[in-house]
Amino acid sequence: MNGEYILEVRNLKKYFPADRGLFGRVRHFVHAVDEVSFEIKHGESLGLVGESGCGKTTTGKVIVKLEEPTSGELFLSGENVGKYVGPRKRDYHRKVQMIFQDPYESLNPRMTIFDIIAEPLNIHGIGNLKEREERVADLLQEVGLTPPSSFMWRYPHELSGGQRQRVAIARALVLNPTFVVADEPTSMLDVSIRTGIMDLMMELRQAHDMSYLYITHDLAVARYMCERIAVMYLGKIVEISETEELLSNPLHPYTRALLTAVPVPDPEFSRGEPEIMGSVTKPIDPPPRCRFYDRCPIRTKDCETSDHPPLVEILPGHFVACYEVEKRKQG
Amino acid sequence: MITLPLLSVNDLVMYYKTKMGYVRAVDGISFTLDRGESLGIVGESGCGKTSISMTLLRLLPENGEFQRGHVYFDDGSGPVDLIGLPEHEMRKYRWKGISMVFQAAMNSLNPVYTVGDQIMEAILNHYPDTSFDEARAKVAELFKLVGLDPKRMDQYPHQYSGGMKQRAVIALALSCDPKIIIADEPTTALDVIVQDRILKEMKRIQRKLNMGMIYISHDIAVIAEVSDKIAVMYAGKFVELADSVTIFKRPRHPYTFGLMSSFPSITGEKKKLFTIPGEPPNLLNPPPGCRFAPRCPNATKKCSEEEPNFIEIEPGHFLACWNPIKQEGERA
Numbered sequence: 235m236n237g238e239y240i241l242e243v244r245n246l247k248k249y250f251p252a253d254r255g256l257f258g259r260v261r262h263f264v265h266a267v268d269e270v271s272f273e274i275k276h277g278e279s280l281g282l283v284g285e286s287g288c289g290k291t292t293t294g295k296v297i298v299k300l301e302e303p304t305s306g307e308l309f310l311s312g313e314n315v316g317k318y319v320g321p322r323k324r325d326y327h328r329k330v331q332m333i334f335q336d337p338y339e340s341l342n343p344r345m346t347i348f349d350i351i352a353e354p355l356n357i358h359g360i361g362n363l364k365e366r367e368e369r370v371a372d373l374l375q376e377v378g379l380t381p382p383s384s385f386m387w388r389y390p391h392e393l394s395g396g397q398r399q400r401v402a403i404a405r406a407l408v409l410n411p412t413f414v415v416a417d418e419p420t421s422m423l424d425v426s427i428r429t430g431i432m433d434l435m436m437e438l439r440q441a442h443d444m445s446y447l448y449i450t451h452d453l454a455v456a457r458y459m460c461e462r463i464a465v466m467y468l469g470k471i472v473e474i475s476e477t478e479e480l481l482s483n484p485l486h487p488y489t490r491a492l493l494t495a496v497p498v499p500d501p502e503f504s505r506g507e508p509e510i511m512g513s514v515t516k517p518i519d520p521p522p523r524c525r526f527y528d529r530c531p532i533r534t535k536d537c538e539t540s541d542h543p544p545l546v547e548i549l550p551g552h553f554v555a556c557y558e559v560e561k562r563k564q565g
Numbered sequence: 566m567i568t569l570p571l572l573s574v575n576d577l578v579m580y581y582k583t584k585m586g587y588v589r590a591v592d593g594i595s596f597t598l599d600r601g602e603s604l605g606i607v608g609e610s611g612c613g614k615t616s617i618s619m620t621l622l623r624l625l626p627e628n629g630e631f632q633r634g635h636v637y638f639d640d641g642s643g644p645v646d647l648i649g650l651p652e653h654e655m656r657k658y659r660w661k662g663i664s665m666v667f668q669a670a671m672n673s674l675n676p677v678y679t680v681g682d683q684i685m686e687a688i689l690n691h692y693p694d695t696s697f698d699e700a701r702a703k704v705a706e707l708f709k710l711v712g713l714d715p716k717r718m719d720q721y722p723h724q725y726s727g728g729m730k731q732r733a734v735i736a737l738a739l740s741c742d743p744k745i746i747i748a749d750e751p752t753t754a755l756d757v758i759v760q761d762r763i764l765k766e767m768k769r770i771q772r773k774l775n776m777g778m779i780y781i782s783h784d785i786a787v788i789a790e791v792s793d794k795i796a797v798m799y800a801g802k803f804v805e806l807a808d809s810v811t812i813f814k815r816p817r818h819p820y821t822f823g824l825m826s827s828f829p830s831i832t833g834e835k836k837k838l839f840t841i842p843g844e845p846p847n848l849l850n851p852p853p854g855c856r857f858a859p860r861c862p863n864a865t866k867k868c869s870e871e872e873p874n875f876i877e878i879e880p881g882h883f884l885a886c887w888n889p890i891k892q893e894g895e896r897a
Binding site: 426454500513 | 610756761838
């Protein structure tokens with residue numbers, strides 16, 4: 235395995251049972267994540283972008299092992315972590331952390347800020363009380379909740395949304411992770427607070443030499459936070475590329491539609507018409523053809539009869555899963 | 566003949582009474598809205614933007630106390646102060662004069678009635694002389710107007726997708742031919758592609774029917790797309806109001822500037838975003854003077870002592886600030 239990558243995901247699948255027939259036999263499956271592969275370099279932040287229900291959060295949860303994958307492999311620093319059990323699995327949970335979307339839901343209201351941030355230390359049996367207090371105080375300082383002594387013994391309801399998210403970030407960092415999955419960490423926050431959290435996360439990434447998988451529905455946020463962006467549609471990654479390349483030269487018809495639909499904070503800017511038909515279908519037992527077929531403006535006969543297209547490197551570092559784009563590039 | 570604006574709001578003040586004192590949610594708001602015009606009200610959560618619409622429609626919760634101010638509504642038959650009207654008179658203006666697309670509109674449909682029945686109910690309530698068939702025909706027409714298949718009027722809300730529910734709620738708001746629609750975060754829960762379609766649809770309908778629109782949102786990109794003029798709200802007050810290009814290109818209030826510069830975009834050069842320090846104040850006990858002063862880079866002693874008035878600094882451009890951003894400091 236290549237040492238360049240902190241995380242590699244190979245053919246990851248996560249199916250959920252959609253209904254159960256007689257005797258509990260599962261007849262239909264939601265293909266939440268379907269044969270997804272990508273890798274994240276050391277110190278890199280990869281944006282995972284898509285509409286609600288496309289499987290981006292499930293991908294994140296499988297990576298932090300909150301969900302067991304149906305199949306597929308996961309490598310952290312080149313090591314296959316799929317079969318980790320016992321102490322090695324615990325070790326994995328130290329190295330890989332997650333920050334959740336809603337800071338009002340993700341913090342236990344009955345615990346003090348100290349207890350919340352120190353809980354992972356407790357679980358992993360790290361340090362004594364005094365050391366834990368020092369560690370928590372340092373982290374509070376680092377995430378901008380100063381002076382730490384005035385926050386440590388308070389409860390989540392005494393803090394604002396932005397402050398709570400800072401606590402959630404401190405908790406994710408307390409075990410010195412090398413990799414963090416951030417699931418829409420700013421989407422619940424107000425505009426004037428949001429930037430502070432985004433900047434904090436970028437500073438922390440540098441200071442602690444971490445890598446991120448940054449899950450968001452907002453392409454503008456992904457652009458601000460990430461070196462590369464992967465676009466997901468119904469459980470599949472349809473395009474992945476370096477950020478500015480993806481925004482200036484989107485190739486997949488879905489990415490193009492998505493980019494055209496994003497409102498621009500400039501009243502004099504006029505966007506085009508997104509070329510897309512219909513609306514998102516449910517990913518329950520989808521046909522093997524391209525997931526985007528039903529909505530695609532450039533589909534052909536071949537697309538209907540072929541399997542979902544593989545991700546192909548069309549330009550250096552720019553991968554697209556579309557037969558038509560591939561054909562046009564060659565022809 | 567002088568025509569008055571469709572809606573003129575003067576010094577509107579509404580507080581919520583709580584055990585701890587008054588929450589000053591709407592504290593001296595003034596604006597006008599004309600036929601065919603759209604006003605965007607942008608501000609962060611808790612700044613009082615939704616409270617404005619509730620006050621205009623007089624749909625306040627029990628602890629909402631109207632303090633002072635006037636809301637003149639004029640649909641051509643002379644101005645009426647909605648605030649002074651008795652409740653049974655007000656009903657004639659609610660929904661027929663001003664209607665509303667509520668926040669989380671997708672959940673504002675009743676799950677046990679068909680979508681068509683719910684819209685018919687509104688029509689039959691406000692126009693008691695309408696026959697059943699006429700009302701059904703009107704619903705079919707509304708469905709077409711908002712881009713829904715009239716065949717779907719006998720379906721229940723759960724059979725609709727999110728975007729379709731949103732369209733149905735817009736049809737409901739249009740059901741009594743309102744002169745003004747207030748849309749409170751009309752697309753916040755929707756995915757961008759659906760959002761794009763709904764916003765375009767609303768703009769098209771507004772133009773077609775020459776209605777006044779008030780869009781309320783925290784999302785300045787959405788507001789930029791749909792508004793002719795924009796009011797920036799902070800802690801219960803408007804701090805700046807002007808046509809949308811002025812607000813985006815030549816903002817004078819430091820809060821407006823901060824808000825505009827803290828919003829990431831997928832277009833233009835990627836630049837470092839601006840962070841407004843601190844957090845919005847508690848409206849139970851707002852700071853004296855300008856409410857933005859504690860977070861403002863331009864604040865002086867005067868700012869935290871004396872409250873700035875909301876004055877017209879150039880035609881159509883209102884500002885409440887002692888130390889506005891200099892005109893030369895134009896944003897690219």
